[in-house]
Amino acid sequence: MKKLLSLLTAAFLIAGMTACTETVTPPADTTAPADPQSSEASEPAVEAEEPADELITVGYAQVGAESDWRTANTVSFQSTFTAENGYELIFDDAQQKQENQVKAIRNFIAQEVDYIVLAPTTETGWETVLGEAKEAGIPVILSDRQVVVTDDTLYECWVGGNFLKEGQDGVTWLNNYLVENGRDSEALNCVLLQGTIGSSAQIGRTQGIEEGIAANPNLTLLEKQTGEFTQAKGQEVMESFLKAYDDIDVVFAENDNMAFGAIDAIKAAGKVPGKDIIIISFDAVKAAFDAMIAGDLNCSVECNPLHGPRVSEIIQKLEAGEAVEKIQYVDEGVFDQSNAEAELPNRMY
C-alpha cells in the first residue's frame, strides 16, 4: 500500500501544480490526523485519493492492564486510532507476558498490517520477531518502553518518557524536601518497590534512584524488590518490608499503583503514610493527585502515557515519506502536596 500511496501523493502534487483538479477530490475528513494541534492538520492529506474505506491498519502490542498509567495509554490509542481518523486498530493485551506480545506481533504480520506498534514488556529478546516484521516490510514503532537490539533498523523510532531522569527527579525532590523541612542531616532508611524487572521503566528509575541514594550519605537503601507495577503486589511487598524493618523512613515506588498498595500496608501497620513514612512514586495519574491531596503520598514524578497522538503523528510523517527522529523523549514534571490541588483539574489521566 505504501508504494501506491507515494504514487498517489506524486499524482496529487502534479495535479496541484498543473491546476488540473478534476482527478483530485480530497474526501471529506477521513484522513484528519488524530492530534488536532498537529501542524500537519491542514496539509494536503497523503491518502487523498484512497477510497474512503481504505484505512491504515495498525497492530498495537500492548503490555497489559496492570496500572492506571497503562489504562490511560490504552484509551489514548483506542481514541486516536479510529476509523474516523483513518485507521483500523488491532489491539492486543499481552497480560504482562513477553511471549504473548511475540504471538501478537506474528499475528499482525500474518494479517499484513501497515504498522506495528510495540510497548515492550522487557528490553531484551526482540531480535527474532522484529526481524520477521522487517522481513515482511512492516515498520515497527516502539512506544513507552525501549528494546535492546544490536540492529536498530529493526524499528523506526521510539517515543516515551526518560525513565532515568524520572528516577533522578524523585531523589532530587526528596533532597529538597529534607532541606525545606530541616531534616537534611537526619539518617534515613529507604526501601524501593521496583516495577517489572527488565522493563525500561524499571531499569531507568532504579538506576536514577539508587545512584541518587548513594550520592547522599544520609540515605541508606535497606532493600529493593519488584511489585510488578501492580497495587496488589506493591501492598504485599510493602507488608513484608514493614515486617522485616521497623525503621523505614522513605518508600520509593516505581509507579503510583504500587504506592497505593504501600499506603494501605503502612496504614494497616498502624503508621501514617506521608508523615511517618515519606512516599515518592512515578506516573502522576489522577488518583496520585487525590492521594497527595489526602496527605498520604508526598510526591509523584510524571510519566506521560498519552502516546496515541504522538504515534499517529509519526505514522503520518512516515506515510508522507518524511524522516522521523529515532528517539523522542516526552517532557515531564514533578508534583507534590504543595501543587497537587491546583494541578488536579488540568490532569488528562
Ligand code: GYE
Ligand atoms: O510507569 C507503569 C506501567 O512503562 C512507563 O508501566 C510505563 C510503566 C508505568 O505499568 O505504571
